[in-house]
Amino acid sequence: MGAYIFRRLLLIIPTLVAIMAINFIVVQAAPGGPIEQVIAGITGEGADITSRVSRGGGENLDTGNSSSLGGGDSSSKYRGAQGLDPEFIAQLEKQFGFDKPLHTRFWEMLKNYARFDFGDSFFQDRKVVDLVLDKMPVSISLGLWTTLLVYLISIPLGILKATRDGSRFDIWTSVAIIIGTAIPGFLFAVLLLVVFAGGSYLDWFPLGGLASENADQMGAFARIKDYFWHLVLPVTAMTIGGFATLTMLTKNSFLDQINQQYVLTARAKGLEERRVMLGHVFRNAMLIVIAGFPAAFIGILFTGSLLIEVIFNLDGLGLLGFEAAFKRDYPLMFGTLFFFSLLGLVMNLVGDITYTLVDPRIDFESQDG
Numbered sequence: 001m002g003a004y005i006f007r008r009l010l011l012i013i014p015t016l017v018a019i020m021a022i023n024f025i026v027v028q029a030a031p032g033g034p035i036e037q038v039i040a041g042i043t044g045e046g047a048d049i050t051s052r053v054s055r056g057g058g059e060n061l062d063t064g065n066s067s068s069l070g071g072g073d074s075s076s077k078y079r080g081a082q083g084l085d086p087e088f089i090a091q092l093e094k095q096f097g098f099d100k101p102l103h104t105r106f107w108e109m110l111k112n113y114a115r116f117d118f119g120d121s122f123f124q125d126r127k128v129v130d131l132v133l134d135k136m137p138v139s140i141s142l143g144l145w146t147t148l149l150v151y152l153i154s155i156p157l158g159i160l161k162a163t164r165d166g167s168r169f170d171i172w173t174s175v176a177i178i179i180g181t182a183i184p185g186f187l188f189a190v191l192l193l194v195v196f197a198g199g200s201y202l203d204w205f206p207l208g209g210l211a212s213e214n215a216d217q218m219g220a221f222a223r224i225k226d227y228f229w230h231l232v233l234p235v236t237a238m239t240i241g242g243f244a245t246l247t248m249l250t251k252n253s254f255l256d257q258i259n260q261q262y263v264l265t266a267r268a269k270g271l272e273e274r275r276v277m278l279g280h281v282f283r284n285a286m287l288i289v290i291a292g293f294p295a296a297f298i299g300i301l302f303t304g305s306l307l308i309e310v311i312f313n314l315d316g317l318g319l320l321g322f323e324a325a326f327k328r329d330y331p332l333m334f335g336t337l338f339f340f341s342l343l344g345l346v347m348n349l350v351g352d353i354t355y356t357l358v359d360p361r362i363d364f365e366s367q368d369g
Contacts, residue, residue, distance in 0.1 A: 005349065005353070008349045008352070009349070012342070012345045012346070012349075015345060016338070016341055016342060016345065017110065019337070019341045020106075020109075020110065020113075020334065020337065020338060020341070021106065023334070023337055024106050024109070024334065027328075027330070027333065027334075028102060030328075033098075033328050033330075034096050034122050034123075034327075034328045034329070034330060035089070035092050035093065035096060035098065036328075038092060096122065096330075109334060113334075113335075113338050116129075118331060118334075118335030118338070118339075119331040119335065120331060121324075121329055121331055121332045122327075122328075122329045122330065122331060122332075123327055123329050124329070124332070128331050128332050128335035128336070129335075131320060131332065132317065132320070132335070132336060132339065135315060135316050135317045135319075135320045136316075136317065137210075138210060138309070138314050138315060138316030138317070139309075139316040139317040139318065141210060141227075141231060142231075142234060142235065142238060142308065142309075142314070142316065143297060144297070145231060145235050146235050146238040146239055146242060147242075147293070147296055147297045149235060149239045149243075150239055150242045150243045150246055150296070151246065151293065151296075153239070153243045153247070154243045154246035154247040154249075154250055155246075155250050155286075155289065157173060157243075157247050157250075158246070158247045158248070158249070158250025158251040158253075158254065158289075159250060159251075159254055160173075161173055161174070161247070161251040162250070162251045162252075162254035162255045162258065163254070163258075163277070165251075165255060173247075177243075177244045177247055177248065178244075180240050180243070180244050181244040181245075183240065185237050185238055185240060185307065185308060186237075186307035186308065186311060188237050188240050189233070189234065189237035189307070189308055189311045189312065190311060192205075192233045192236060192237055193207065193233065193311065193312075196233060197233060205229065205230075205232055205233050206229065206230050207312075207313065208230075208311075208312040208313030208314060209230055209312075209313055209314065210227060210230045210231065210314065211223075211226060211227060211230060212226050212230075233312065234308050234309075234311075234312045234314060237308055237311075237312075238308055246289070246296070249288070249289060250285075250286075250289050253285040253286070253287075253288055253289060254281060254285040256285070257280075257281045257284050257285040258281060260284075262280065263276060263280060263281060266280055287355065290354060293351075293354070297347070298343065298344050298347050306318035306319065306321075306322055317336070320332070320336070321333075321336055324336065
C-alpha cells in the first residue's frame with residue numbers, strides 16, 4: 001500500500017500542473033482582465049478598484065494626472081484605453097506583471113506556489129493566504145455539518161428503503177426525495193427565510209451570519225448555541241438538495257447485496273436477519289458509500305455554497321471565489337484554484353485508502369501490477 005500511495009502522490013504533481021496550465025491559458029485569453037478593470041475605474045465605472053490598486057500595488061499610480069488621461073495611443077490592445085498615456089499603461093503592466101511573456105509568468109507562478117507563496121490580491125490589498133484563511137471557517141462550517149447531516153439521514157433512510165422495497169414507506173419516501181431533488185437549494189433557502197426568519201410568517205431564526213452582534217459578550221455555552229442557531233437554515237437548505245443521491249445510492253447498493261448468493265446461503269443456514277444484514281450485507285453495501293465521504297465533503301464544501309452564502313449573508317470561500325472571478329483578481333483566482341485542486345486530489349487519494357480500510361480485500365497495488 002505504501003508504494004501505491006507514493007505513486008499517487010507523485011501523480012498529483014503533473015495533474016496539478018496540467019490543471020493550472022489549462023486554467024491559466026483560458027483566463028488569460030478572456031477579456032476584461034485586471035488592467036481593463038483599472039481603466040474602467042479611471043473612466044468612472046469602478047473608482048473603488050482604482051483606489052485599492054493605488055494603495056496596494058507597491059507603486060502609486062498617477063491616475064489623476066492629465067498626461068495619463070489624454071494624448072495617448074489610440075491603438076492600445078486594452079479595451080477602453082484609447083486616449084490614455086502609453087507610459088501609464090506600461091506602468092500598469094509592470095505592476096500586474098504583464099510586462100513579462102505568458103510562459104514566464106506561468107513558470108514564476110508555479111515556483112511561488114511550490115513554496116505556498118500565493119502573493120497578494122490585486123484589488124483587496126491583502127495576501128491571498130490571509131483572505132482564504134479568513135473565509136475558510138464559514139465554508140468549513142457549512143460543508144462539514146451539511147455532509148454529516150446528509151450521511152446521518154441518507155444511510156438509515158437508504159437501508160430502510162432497501163429492506164422495505166416496494167412498500168408504502170418506500171414509495172412515499174421516494175416521492176419526498178424527488179420533490180427535494182426538484183427544488184433548487186437556493187429557492188428552498190429563500191423559502192426558509194420567508195417562513196422562519198422574520199419574513200411573512202415566523203421569526204424563529206436569524207437572517208444571516210454565523211454569530212449575533214453581541215456574541216463576544218456571551219458565555220461559552222451561549223456562544224455555541226448561537227453558532228448552531230445561525231447554521232440551522234443554511235445547512236437545512238444545502239441538505240435538502242444533497243441527501244437524495246446518497247439515499248438512492250445506499251438503497252441500490254443494499255438491494256444489490258441482498259440479492260447476492262452469499263446472502264441467500266446465510267439465510268438458508270438459519271442465521272437471524274439482523275445478523276445477515278449487519279454481519280454480511282452492511283460491510284459490502286457500505287463500501288462505496290463510506291469511501292465516497294471525502295469526495296462528497298469536498299463537493300459540498302466548494303461547489304454548493306455560493307448562492308447559499310449570498311442569500312444568508314455568509315462571507316465564505318464561495319463568495320470570495322465569485323468576486324475574484326468577477327474582478328479578474330488573478331492571484332486570488334489562481335491561488336484558490338491551486339489550493340482547492342490540491343485538496344481535491346489529496347482527498348481522492350484518501351478515498352482510495354478508505355476503500356482498503358472498509359474492505360481489506362481490496363489491494364490497489366496488485367491491480368497496478
